[in-house]
Amino acid sequence: MAELLDLDAEVLHSYLSELTAWIKELTADRPPRRILDVGSGTGTGTFALLDRFDRADATALDLSPRFLHHIGGKARALGVADRVRTVQADLDAAWPSVGTADLVWASASLHHLADPDRVLAEIFTAIDPGGFLIVAELDSFPRFLPDDLGIGRPGLEARCHALQAERHAALVPHLGSDWGPRLTKAGFTIEAERTFPIALTPPLPAATGRYAQATLSRLRSALADRLTADDLSTLDTLTTDDGPHGLLNRTDLTVRTTRTIWAARRPAGE
Ligand SMILES: C[S@@+](CC[C@H](N)C(=O)[O-])C[C@H]1O[C@@H](n2cnc3c(N)ncnc32)[C@H](O)[C@@H]1O
Structure with missing residues (x-):
């Protein structure tokens, strides 16, 4: 699985780069300084966002100690170890004490949770007023x-x-969900919804x-x-x-x- 996530990041690099450039535009009025990557896997979002926001630090939160260990090694190899913190937590059990963030990223992770609406409510309180939550989802491999x-x-x-x-x-069962209404129910305002069709030849x-x-x-x-x-x-x-x-x-x-x-x-x- 770790290999698959890293290959996904490598092959879909141009999509990720376009996405983080768009996030930079969206957050131009207050560039993020504290990023929280929810269900970080091997850190695709963490590293793409640190690269885009060079004054930010990131917390990678995941269930898997193995993925978090992988992130630690990658952070050292990329020379950004001082900007990355890892937190192991099972979000189906409880929200961990991670402090607040001004940008939360949840990519292909919410659909894995037993009760994503409860976690969205927790994320809402963990974001500074005016801060962003970016949800990225897919409907299949x-x-x-x-x-x-x-x-x-x-x-x-x-x-x-x-x-x-x-x-x-x-x-x-949450895979393929329409997250817009669920985000609104958690208190968020939807600033944009965008589909990225990827067709590499x-x-x-x-x-x-x-x-x-x-x-x-x-x-x-x-x-x-x-x-x-x-x-x-x-x-x-x-x-x-x-x-x-x-x-x-x-x-x-x-x-x-x-x-x-x-x-x-x-x-x-x-
Ligand atoms: C499909 S991977 C996505 C990883 C990464 N965000 C990416 O886009 O490459 C889903 C991630 O959610 C994490 N996850 C699943 N259930 C979780 C839970 N209950 N608490 C915390 N993380 C969880 C998994 O360990 C995995 O790393």
Whole structure:
């Protein structure tokens, strides 16, 4: 999972850069100095925002000590260890004492929570009046493949995504939620909602094959009991073959996904 999150950051670098540039415009009247990354994973948001806001410090908050350890190493390697604090906490249990922030970032994390509305209310009180919460969400894993792969039955990736959507409906019911009304209910004012359609075509970032490999390997293990033997075998070829059909060598990959961003503000004076 750590590898997948880091590859996501690497391959979708241009989207992240466009997003943080937009956040800089939104926050131009009071550039953030204290950032809180909620469900930070391996720190994609933490590091992108520290890069964009060079006078800010960041707190990365996550359930996973392993991800937080990874962030510590990356912060040292990037020379920003003095600007990054990590906090381990299970947000399904209780909100930790992290102090206040003027920019909170929650990317692909709210949908994992048992009661995101309770956590949104906690985030509201942790943001300085006038400060921003940026929610970034996705509705599914990215897609990489053409319909006809030259091996197996056409439509493999579409079948995987349909089965994964069924699985997610039961396991992560908040995935794909419309966060706007939920943010308003927590007291925020929605300043903007923006969709970033991502459609990368060749020449692709160097890590794309590994990103596709990590994504489809994850789908394969999640769907092992739902896919046909034929489809599992095609996935094995894609993810492990070092010949022309393997993901690391294919020349027909693209990267297609959509990210939706809600920029919400705690009203000044509240
Ligand atoms: C899909 S990852 C997103 C990571 C990162 N924000 C990114 O965009 O790359 C979801 C993150 O939420 C964290 N998470 C899930 N449930 C949590 C909880 N109850 N408390 C704190 N963090 C949680 C996971 O550990 C994971 O790092």
